[in-house]
Amino acid sequence: MSAMERWCGRVALVTGASVGIGNATARALVQQGMQVVGCARDVDKIRETAAELQQAGAAGRLYPVKCDLTVEAEIRAMFDNIESEHGGVDVCINNAGLAMKDPLLTGSFEAFRTMTDVNILAPTLCSQLAVQQMRKRGVDDGHIITLNSMSGHRHSGISFYCMTKFAITAMTEGLRRELREMKSHIRASCISPGIVETEFATRMNKDDPQRGRDLYASIECLQAKDIADSVLYILGAPPYMEIHDILMRPTEQTY
Helix, strand or coil: CCCCHHHCCCEEEEECCCCHHHHHHHHHHHHCCCEEEEEECCCHHHHHHHHHHHHCCCCCEEEEEECCCCCHHHHHHHHHHHHHHHCCCCEEEECCCCCCCCCCCCCCHHHHHHHHHHHHHHHHHHHHHHHHHHHHCCCCCCEEEEECCHHHCCCCCCHHHHHHHHHHHHHHHHHHHHHHHCCCCCEEEEEEECCECCCHHHHHCCCCHHHHHHHHHHCCCECHHHHHHHHHHHHHCCCCCCCCEEEECCCCCCC
């Protein structure tokens, strides 16, 4: 049996699935035969991806769901929908995240709250609800994977964003410990990339998108597919192995 064969037909949730790493990950899981719920505020791009995968004869299927991850009620409704339509999640990929450049001493409370909601509270709640669905159905081999960052391990210059990613490092270890205390074999992992060429930097520099494009042009960056491949590697690990974190940078990245 291939490393991913045991996941064929099972249900995965990918947050932030419209573009970038989330889209690449949703594609990869569908191609491996999984039933993937992809969520975002803008589901049109997910619908396009779903149609493309179906037309290409992918082994699995992508189901677009509209969800604003800053709204608790929408997250809970999404999980209720997954339970009623698909039985519940087996894999939860907490991918959605964002950065704003607001400094600690002069930044806006609104920016700090948005980063907290999307980067910390949403993956925490999604992980909680995913584990509840797994345990309710007796799933003991499920997996929680959260997109962290190298900024979750060292300061990269954007202080509050780094704070949120340090929280994900702590969250992943907290999940692991609580799951072991439950005598559960559900695993918790995160992936911590450096610069990945997506829409992340241009969105962060929304006042000057060229700065983001210049960053990506300055070195040979990681690509979204590289991260999706890491997700497959984690999921394909034997049940006795828990891959806690994967740290990766572009070879040319200096910090």
